[in-house]
Amino acid sequence: MKAIPHLRLKGRTMFRRAYPRGEWDALIERLSTEHELLYLSDEDGIERNKPQLDLAREICDEVPVVYEAGVRFAPNVIDAIIAGAEKVSVGTATLADLDELRGAFKLSENIILKADYRDGILGSDASLGGRAFIDLSRDALDIGVGEMVVPRALATEASRAKEELGFTLGVFAPKAEESRMADLGFDYIVTEDLGSIDSDE
Secondary structure, eight states, rough: OOEEEEEEEOOOOOOOOOOOOOHHEEEEEEEEHHHHHHHHEHHHHHHHSSOOOHHHHHTTTTOEEEEEOOOOSSSSHHHHTTHHHHHHHHTTTTTOEEEEHHHHHOOOOOOEEEOOOOBOOOOTTTTTOOOOHHHHHHHHHHEEEEOOEEEGGGGGHHHHHHHHHOOOEEOOOOOHHHHHHHHHHSSEEEEEEOOOOOOOO
8 A cells, every 4th residue: 555645835915925935945855755645635725615727737857646636626626737737636625516527527637536535424415425435436437437545434435345346445544544544455555744834924
């Protein structure tokens, strides 16, 4: 099982743009030498629809990245691909509906569906939110999306869906649970948050 480190970007606004340059350069250097792949969550893109594409590009130039930029509509995938992402993670909490996932997949086959979860699968549309993971998985597979990632809370349900339907499956979980997740049949674990890069202004 592959372990993929998770990094979050957050905190930039119109008034706060600078990041600590030395800290940023050191982080980029460490990522490029220590990891083969990185999961990058752009909190500004996810929460405010303002992804930090310039910073994502800097990271993508150094290490292959799965980039979660807060895709809401199919064309948003192009921004993440142009930034250099190897794959784009599309979360159910930000995605408008399954038709947008279909459109995103037409633009790039390098799509991962991320099931966002809080007392049930989150989604702004009934085609996404409040559904059983296996049903959402079937719809994603019908579109052509063959890779999904879930939070630890969905691990058992997602494992059963993978066993029945056959697709690539990742999980957000602590590194200490890697062997348990491997036993459940997960292909990779997104783990050990490296922290966030906050503005210094």
